[in-house]
Amino acid sequence: MPQTRDFSEDAIAVVGMSCRLPGAANPAAFWALLASGTSAVGAAPADRCGPDAPPGGFLDDVAGFDAAFFGISPREAIAMDPQQRLMLELAWEALEDARLAPDQLAGRPAAVYVGAIQDDYAQLAGRVPATAFTLTGLHRSIVANRISYTLGLTGPSVVVDSGQSSALVAVHQACESLRAGTVSLALAGGVNLILEPGSTARVGEFGGLSPDGTARVFDARANGYVRGEGGGLVVLKRLADAVADGDDISCVILGGAVNNDGGGAGLTVPDGDGQADVIRRAHRQAGTDPAHVGYVELHGTGTPVGDPVEAGALGATIGVHRPADAPLAVGSAKTNVGHLEGAAGLVGLLKLALSARHGQIPASLNFSTVNPRIDLAALNLRVQSALGAWPADAAGEGDALAGLSSFGMGGTNAHLVVGRAPRPTTDRADRPDQAYTAPWVLSGQSPAALRAQAATLR
Template identity: 60%
Template sequence: MSIVPGGITESGPISEGAIAVVGLACRLPQAPDPQAFWQLLKEGRSAVGEVPHDRWDADTLTGPARHGAFLDRVDGFDAAFFGISPREAAMMDPQQRLVLELAWEALEDAGILPESVRGTRTGVFFGAMWDDYATLLHRRGLSAVTQHSVTGLNRSIIANRVSYALGLRGPSLTVDTAQSSGLTAVHLACESLRSGASEIALAGGVNLNIVPESAFGAERFGGLSPDGRCYTFDERANGYVRGEGGGVVLLKPLARALADGDPVYCVIRGSAMNNDGATDGLTVPNPQAQQDVLRLAYEAAGVDPAQVQYVELHGTGTKVGDPVEASALGAVLGTAYGRERPVAVGSAKTNVGHLEGAAGIVGLLKVALSLRNGQLPASLNYEQPNPRIALDEWNLRVQRSLTDWPAAGTGALPLAGVSSFGMGGTNCHVVVEGAPEGVRAGDDGEPGGPASAEAAGPLPWVLSGTDTAALRAQAERLRSFVAARPETPPADVALTLATSRTAFAHRAVVLGQDTDALLNNLTAVANGQASPGVVGGCVSGGSGRVGFLFSGQGSQRVGMGRVLYGAFPVFAAALDEVCGAFDGVLGGSLREVMFAEGVGAEGVLERTEFAQPALFAVEVGLFRLVESWG
């Protein structure tokens, strides 16, 4: 969940071609969302374990295929939420199901109503490389084939399904460049935004390890670590351990993000991709090609490689790949003219395994979260350098503990690179910069800006769900979120819930003067209990249009509208206009009667000739105020 800030100010130049990351979503082992992923990184934890019994029989395995980093469940999916029938959902690759959820969450994280992008040129770019679910279903023979098999199992539909479900009309494609697919998808999305083919873009990758065939394939290929650990740049490097999950970034041109007042996680300054071409073998990396893609990326970004403080490595922990990657980084960044300190390097594969087709997006998420929080987490499993990697000569340093982000220099924003390489030689590198001052996302795991002023009266927190259980779950999720972050301004929560969350049929409004009261009423909703501070109900169809009722006499009181009049010029202008129309008829100032103080003021306002025009003036002012908010 993200909280829309109370205010944002613009500052700093807007780089031509710069792309802002304004929304994140992920589902990773032991990290169901970006905040949990950051905690895992910050605490230096590994999510690697043995294969769950609901995937395949780990007891029969003795080799590297026994280990991995797995999600708790990949079979759960709320098909009705996306308007999908149970039969079609059963035939859908869980990778399709996961990206639907992540796309929705990324939009919400950016404070964008999914319905608001329907019909727009929003691009969808996803990386993926395995078809495990198709393998699983094909075991059942021809009798398992249904009318939904083609769309359910075709990899192209991973991206197309998102475009269809959300009504997005921009480019929509699933990218397969093997292990560099996820970062290549981000590169293509940025190019689409720069060309104008996309207005905004969802980009990411997904990877699920459902059957043993793909695990055994990676083992026979020789890529997996026998002891189930990824020893990136370490002398023990002997392969990688597989991981699964997915991640998405929501991208906008930086100029548009600033104009829209979006909190920004980080900025993609530029990127590049190429291929190794002919080498000693199809899967043997090319040191010169990796140098070339780095130079192309920094040239496209307009960034001096000597200024980069950190690089998130492809870093698989293989005997051949790590030294080649290190030598290329040393040649282009580490020994760049003017560099004053070593380049820090690390790999998230040591935490959550190698997500293969989604590996690159995991690296980008790690860098985005690190830049936002101003810290660099440790790269795990590193003790002694690989003897084939000359760290000192190439001016590289493995990040071994959680530290503050290295100083970027006076007036400069922090800079990082993210690398991802495919086994067929498709290389991709993305250059990432910290967010400009004034639009930077908050340090507490959520986008944020200056704290909102405390509300002068009770606040409404509006909740909804597709059914009663979903509504209660939303209440509990919000309660847990705010309870863990008591400093969160209640008004910011109210604004987010009212303006950037989809309103479903089952609804509740939680009212409270302060955070404690709001939390108590959230608990009541979560437990299905009645409370004076909760109003609930269910919408039974209709057009969804808003009706306004201007009530009659009886609710008038002296001073009504006075605070709003002083706080909101729109309300004040509308009130003055209505009062001005009545003043000549009443023979005096209606506003003075409304705002009067002292003995007898209430009695004057009780008279019908004043009460009804005064109520009408306040009601018109309220209508104009709400109208101005959209």
């Protein structure tokens, strides 16, 4: 059952979701992949990543786009970065999932925050003549602005680039806009598409990729991260508004924080003190006690250097407060779909939202022997190695809280504190006492689109 603890007036509700991830075209498919312990990592497309690229998490289609649906000409659509196209579609789907009519939001001061750090399409577009649509089609800011323009949203419209923490920083900024009363509705998420071989080559030269394409988070065999692509968005409201509107709430964001390591052994070397600080700051903003956290969705890249640093920070901030017989559970969706880089934090939030809804925590894959540099017992941590129930609060106060971390390679860290949705105070009066049959109405802007909708439903 959902937890019974009260949430503060600053809590933010997740009321809608959308995603396009490796092996998962929507949130329901993503949950099925997570719950079954499936990895969507596979061979890299040679035409996009080069013939010698290691395996990763890839989408089946990065070119498909229904331009006519959004009133965009074929010529402009070709000039658009596929990341713009994908996020337009995901914005529409997320709003529909929130039971909001996207075409009826024009003029509303709703915010759009999107994490995006790659410009692969700009590298490809440089090989063809420029057109009147090239500048807007390739400008990264337009990934968010295109959504606001198409839907007529008048709130902040911002692309966030803080490295690999971009999507979670975008979510945090959206929550701050809602708390400040600047907007009453926000879309937040991230996108990462791997579109040209040089992109993977540059990441490979950095030295962090797993040569065999397997993310082994906290494991002794950890040898690097696995690239992944896709995107996703969440629809956010203040919790009080969501409850008043009768929204279907997936989870609640109680608070969060963003900081930077501010130094350390090197520009791209993770710093344990900085990671511990952002966790403490997040709990101070949320007004929560780290002792009530039962699970943390890790940044969890599976690198020999990063994993021990992250484990140490968690042990010092959360593990130390938990009973010895109830260690903090940790895991990473990067073992399922790869590291979506600028969109990675959104993948983690989707996993937590779906886990909260289903009351279960999926397994973190590829774990057998702990990294010898990580003393799980001393840190009071355990890797979630099988599908299990959402943990109970160690103090007996209903369900435990959860945490979510995302770290940029330049030291910008983000952490959120997440809780399960509150139990409804009254039963829904519009629910029938007995089952009945009703038609499922579909619509599309063309016969082909209608057929596609029917095929998707089937």
